[in-house]
Amino acid sequence: MKRSMTPVSGPKDNSAADGRRARSENSRAKIVAAMLHLVGKGDIAPSAARVAETAGVGLRSVFRHFADMDTLYSEMSQVIEAQVLPMALKPLTGASWRDRLLEITQRRALVFEAILPFRISANIKRFQSEFLMQDYRRMLRLERSSLEAVLPPHVLADTTLVDALNVPLSFQTWRLLRHDQELTIAEARAVVVRLIEAILAHIDD
Incomplete structure (x- = not known):
């Protein structure tokens, strides 16, 4: 009887595969960290060359990982959410619904400012990425549901009124005030508070 000549993977083969996988994961982590660093510093659309230089990896490695943009942005999103969700989900302490609404106003200023460059970067790319478009819509639903x-x-019961409250409390309004109108954080916050207070003045308890 002839013995099978099919090669059997040994410990060395498995070790080599594990090593390649570990190096790939390490490179990807460096690329994600580099993207977060560059975008956080204001480079909202960093080139592959900038990312490679900052990450300390080869340009080819960046292109290889960038081929799966949705996974890359998903990993970036997970890092950012881990940083801001504890702040966003902290229980409100206001005694009345009006107090809690104003508390949300102050809290969103903090959260939106923390994620400002990353959301701007994602908004630029969302029409090219199914993940980013879905994430964008998810954030809109989260903004709305937390207000409601x-x-x-x-x-x-007054959907138009809810829409009116939702606009000044949206990320897009914060981006407009901070990025387009170039207001300071304090100035942008004051504008949002003024808008919310103006709407509240016309609501009966």
Whole structure:
């Protein structure tokens, strides 16, 4: 009887595969960290060359990992959310719904400022990325649902009023004030508070 000549993978083969996988994961982690660093510093659309230089990896490695942009941006999103979600999900302490709404106003200023360059960068790329488009829509739903959670039934019944409250509390409004109008954080926050207070003045308890 002839013995099978099929090669059997040994410990060395498995070790080599594990080593390649570890190096690939390490390179990807460096690329994600480099992207976060560059975007956080204001380079909202960093070139592959800039990313490679900052990450300390080869340009070919960047192109290889960039071929799967959705996975790359997903990993970036996970890092950012881990940083801001504890702040965003912290229980509100206001005694009334009006107090809690104003508390949300202050909190969103902090959260939106923390994610400002990353959301701008993602918005530029979202039309080329299914993940980023889905993530964009998810964030819109989250903004809306967290607002609705503090509103009383008689306010929720007026969908136009809820829409009016949602606009100044949106990330897009914060981006407009900070990025387009170049207001300081304090100035942008004051504008949002003024808008919310103006709407609240026309709502009966």
